Amino acid sequence: MKRTSFGTARCPVARSLDEIGDWWTLLIVRDALRGSTRFSDFETGLGLAKNILSARLRKMVADGILQTRPSPDRADRHEYHLTEKGRGLHMVLVALRQWSEANLFTQGEPITRMRDKRTGAPPRRLVLHAADNTPLAPEDITFRMEKFAADPHG
Amino acid sequence: MKRTSFGTARCPVARSLDEIGDWWTLLIVRDALRGSTRFSDFETGLGLAKNILSARLRKMVADGILQTRPSPDRADRHEYHLTEKGRGLHMVLVALRQWSEANLFTQGEPITRMRDKRTGAPPRRLVLHAADNTPLAPEDITFRMEKFAADPHG
DNA sequence: CCGCCAAGGTTTCATGATGAAACCTGTTGC
DNA sequence: GCAACAGGTTTCATCATGAAACCTTGGCGG
Numbered sequence: 197m198k199r200t201s202f203g204t205a206r207c208p209v210a211r212s213l214d215e216i217g218d219w220w221t222l223l224i225v226r227d228a229l230r231g232s233t234r235f236s237d238f239e240t241g242l243g244l245a246k247n248i249l250s251a252r253l254r255k256m257v258a259d260g261i262l263q264t265r266p267s268p269d270r271a272d273r274h275e276y277h278l279t280e281k282g283r284g285l286h287m288v289l290v291a292l293r294q295w296s297e298a299n300l301f302t303q304g305e306p307i308t309r310m311r312d313k314r315t316g317a318p319p320r321r322l323v324l325h326a327a328d329n330t331p332l333a334p335e336d337i338t339f340r341m342e343k344f345a346a347d348p349h350g
Numbered sequence: 351m352k353r354t355s356f357g358t359a360r361c362p363v364a365r366s367l368d369e370i371g372d373w374w375t376l377l378i379v380r381d382a383l384r385g386s387t388r389f390s391d392f393e394t395g396l397g398l399a400k401n402i403l404s405a406r407l408r409k410m411v412a413d414g415i416l417q418t419r420p421s422p423d424r425a426d427r428h429e430y431h432l433t434e435k436g437r438g439l440h441m442v443l444v445a446l447r448q449w450s451e452a453n454l455f456t457q458g459e460p461i462t463r464m465r466d467k468r469t470g471a472p473p474r475r476l477v478l479h480a481a482d483n484t485p486l487a488p489e490d491i492t493f494r495m496e497k498f499a500a501d502p503h504g
Numbered sequence: 505c506c507g508c509c510a511a512g513g514t515t516t517c518a519t520g521a522t523g524a525a526a527c528c529t530g531t532t533g534c
Numbered sequence: 535g536c537a538a539c540a541g542g543t544t545t546c547a548t549c550a551t552g553a554a555a556c557c558t559t560g561g562c563g564g
Contacts, residue, residue: 296362
């Protein structure tokens with residue numbers, strides 16, 4: 197009945213889907229990374245119903261992905277800004293974007309592509325590297341159950 | 351009323367969410383990358399209802415993320431294997447996993463972590479690089495509307 | 505060759521999430 | 535003072551999700 201929750205899953209992938217695995221959250225982050233801060237920015241950029249947007253923004257603030265700041269020009273309003281946690285989702289968006297570009301578009305279709313602001317060149321593809329900088333394929337990876345300890349390198 | 355579709359969006363992020371942006375698809379890919387191939391593998395690994403699993407597998411086959419192969423031991427059954435397109439989602443899972451590890455776990459919590467199979471060490475964090483290998487932050491990126499042309503480097 | 509069991513689904517039905525449209529509320533511009 | 539507008543909330547119909555029951559096919563023990 198109730199949508200199953202992964203909020204306490206031991207698998208990080210499952211747990212992350214609990215916070216951002218719905219239809220709109222990542223797109224809100226995408227727009228926020230490109231400068232959207234106001235309710236109407238998101239509304240027009242995404243074309244979603246106000247009630248849904250309202251609910252999502254509220255949840256994202258509660259989850260620490262966005263934070264509200266008083267609007268500079270209107271005392272009764274506020275803006276939505278990404279937290280560091282929210283900005284951290286940039287890499288997820290890049291990964292999704294690169295997969296999508298490689299698999300979901302056909303020749304000649306209009307597409308919004310990512311470019312290096314200085315040079316106009318496309319960024320490199322993401323690659324997972326081992327500690328010694330050799331690339332790691334899915335088969336080169338194993339999984340281990342541990343007790344969480346924060347990575348000192350961030 | 352109907353869940354809005356991003357299947358024809360020009361933004362790759364939006365379009366990808368149309369195919370994999372639901373609660374179970376990425377977790378099915380995760381299990382498939384770790385070796386699950388049979389219906390019951392996914393069912394027990396994920397703990398989801400059979401009807402939902404059935405619908406997801408069917409959609410993922412239709413989308414070219416999974417493909418069915420005849421089972422080696424039972425003529426009337428088949429296995430589900432990732433296509434190249436499906437394997438390409440590995441990087442998305444890694445990005446989600448790293449974000450989750452950095453933001454959703456507290457000290458001492460049990461967690462399933464990714465390790466280099468040879469050395470047991472954790473992989474490096476993903477970083478987006480420019481063509482000249484300098485790191486690119488979200489602010490260093492711009493977006494351009496183009497007609498899609500496949501990247502010759504894959 | 506008969507009956508039973510398990511894998512791999514499909515059907516049914518109650519409930520929660522989604523989305524369109526209408527409505528509310530406080531400012532600001534005129 | 536009043537209309538317009540941003541920024542929501544409420545209402546209601548519809549869709550998707552999930553639990554449980556049911557079906558179907560092929561081994562297999564006797």
